Amino acid sequence: MTDSVEATEQRIAAPSVFSGQSAAERPAGEPVFGRLPLLVATAAIGLLLVAVADARSRSMSSESQTLFWLGLIVVYAPIVGRLAHAAPRRLERLSLTVVLGLALYLVKVFRDPFGFTFADELVHAPNADAILRTHHLFHANAILEATPYYPGLESVTAALASLSGLTVYGAGLIVIGVARLLIVLALFLLVERLLGSARAGGLAVAVYAANSNFVFFSAQFSYESLALPLLVVALFAYGEWRGAPNRAARILYTVAIVLLTFAVVTTHHLTSYALAVTFIVIAIAYRLAGSRHDAPGGFAAFAVVAVGAWLVAVASTTVGYLTPVFTSAFHSVAQTISGESAPRQLFGGKAGSDTSGSGLVGRGAAVGGVAVLLVLYPFGARELWRRYRRDPFAVVLAIAGLLVFATYVARFAPQAWETANRSTEFLFLGLAVVVPLGIVHLGGRLAGNRFAVAAAAVLTLAFAGGVVSGWTPSLRLAQPYEISAGGNVVPSQGRAMASWALRVLGPGRRYAASDADARLLNTYADSVAIAGRHPDVADLLKSPTLESWELPLLREHDVRYVVTDRRRRAFDNTAGYFFGFRSGPLRDERLPKSAVRKFRRFDRIFDSGDIVIFKLVRR
């Protein structure tokens, strides 16, 4: 990994806005790894602080938000300060980006140390389990119908689980860890190649980590968490393909791009569309620039054909899955602009991957983070235009970065919030190219250490803002999923119900359940549990009386068991998996007893207080 470090450092350093400082300010005899050991130690200390905050949260003794934030900052700020400094050599920068990426991944792993508890994780884990159980791909998924038809993530996870004997959870952690490694390395190398500076590469990773999904959403066991890194690797490979020194390297990168495109297409729908669109737009940009040499027209054509073929031949259900999402987002934006519907109140939405409950400091960080990026972008864009405007690839990425701010505006439209939030992690790749240029432009007059401190402070604000915007405060920390009582380990009520269902009723049963319970049943009871509003199981379970449409609906879906859960939290697919508070203001809100009693004419086979299971076959 190091044999070409010096050569690469010299080759890419020449034309950069970063290069002068880098060469001049590097102390003679600086070790290859520089401050890496020290910064590994600070990152570990930061992670320990996060672990303590998580532990306090799991024991329900304190929210420990302050400790959590302190831990995050101790992980992020020192590494970013060092990446901003001119002194480190390339290998140290590369290593630091890896440490940063993996340490922030561990923040999510520390949150869920006993099993998957993110809504999407509990959709993908049953897919992987089904592959291990049946030895074949493409099974039905009761929650997200499209997911089994993109089996990339589950295939790799099943391969590792099958070969190693690890659980899907253990294998999934490793797969997503590898994905995290890939995205930070590939982004570093991509930006290094584009801007001709390892320092820019390091700062790009620091900027990208400030996107609202980096710490939690993109670290979950979900198809996008693997597909997006593969997309970035494909873009990196394209960057290398353009600068390939000989025909052999060109062929190597061509094969790599084709294989990676195939992997993305079979792993995640939206990411594959994003990759195809990116190649198309770059090809158009080349044409507009009057150059066809190095244009990715062939890669764009391959991506379009692969996406189309997969959609038609394998994953046609995707159309029905995605169309309502985009249609509703589009209508919502239109209605908000025309004044037909009120804009969404920021920081006031429902629980979940939202910022509801953010305090004044949190809101300040979120707004401040966006403001910082907004200020830095124009300076970076101007610098990019001045130095790199002849490179259509760089220009396209810069435009993508600008679109990040459009997604912030779209967050005001109630139905477009999620689409806007999800697109951020793609478009942030553009900000990761532009913002480092802005940082160097604005801070260029500062001397080495002062510049590093200023850059770290600014980017830490952006990073904190991203974390605030990305995940609701109460769910950033670990929740009581398993607790210790009387020297034994007690699982949460929903988890115990799922284990009971597998042990007593057996696998393959069909249930209607709340969002959280259904996911637990699908994951831990090998069952088919439907939930949510399509079909409208949520209203069926919440209504106080048994309406005329409800039993026919259950029959239509061949449901044999109804799992009622009086905890309103059970209908929240992000918060319903954990122990609740016994008393006090945080105690669970409950549905009226009539929501359960309406099924009394059926066999009542399970009662755990909040959760009651009815068997729908009348005798």
Add this chain to the structure above:
Amino acid sequence: MTRLRALLPALAAAVCAVVVLLSVPVAVSTIFAVPLVFVLPGYALLEALELRTIGGAQRAVLVPALSVALAIAVALVVDFVPSGLTQRSWAIGLFAVVAAASGVAAVRGTSGIGLPRPVPLGLHRLDVVALVVAAAVLTGGVILVRTPLAAKHAQGYTILSLVHGRGSSIVVGVQSGEQRKLRYRLVVGAQNHVLYRNQNLILAPSERTTVRISLSRRGQPVTATLYRGKQKAVYRHVSLR
């Protein structure tokens, strides 16, 4: 010599495949499964495509990324085989990919990047101390997050279940998810007569008990009621109609 060295990834893949197919502990099989899934397929492919033409960092990205892509491809192909994606077919499939790529590299003579030049680490004593501290702190953190903790404010629960057993029997289950050892009273009845009664059922947290009761005829209505301690209020109730 170059051609022979091109077969080294295939040899390594064979070793990994054999080890994971043996009944070895999970920790050992994981050590051999990880390179078989994440390293060797991509590495062998890059060797076939003249790995030496690209830099070390580029290799570090492409090796795992292409390995993942190839693992997905193997899954899609092996899915068509009747036996499907078993441990053996995974091992054989991934080995086959590595062997094929190594064969191409051997024929083309494209293998052989040589070992990386040793990098002068230049680690000072303070650096070593920092790394040791980091390892210790991280280990402590992992142990802490993996330890289930007491949560005295958590709402406990008790599960009461009732299902049909074999023949005309029924199975009553009680499982405690409470915070402390509790005493219960369990009453199982059918049509105004008691089938089973336990006035002193004591369960520790996470402990469970099962009672099988034979009915005179299958299908008669049965109820099970659980009381907590000496309380008169029904704590849990289940029924078969």
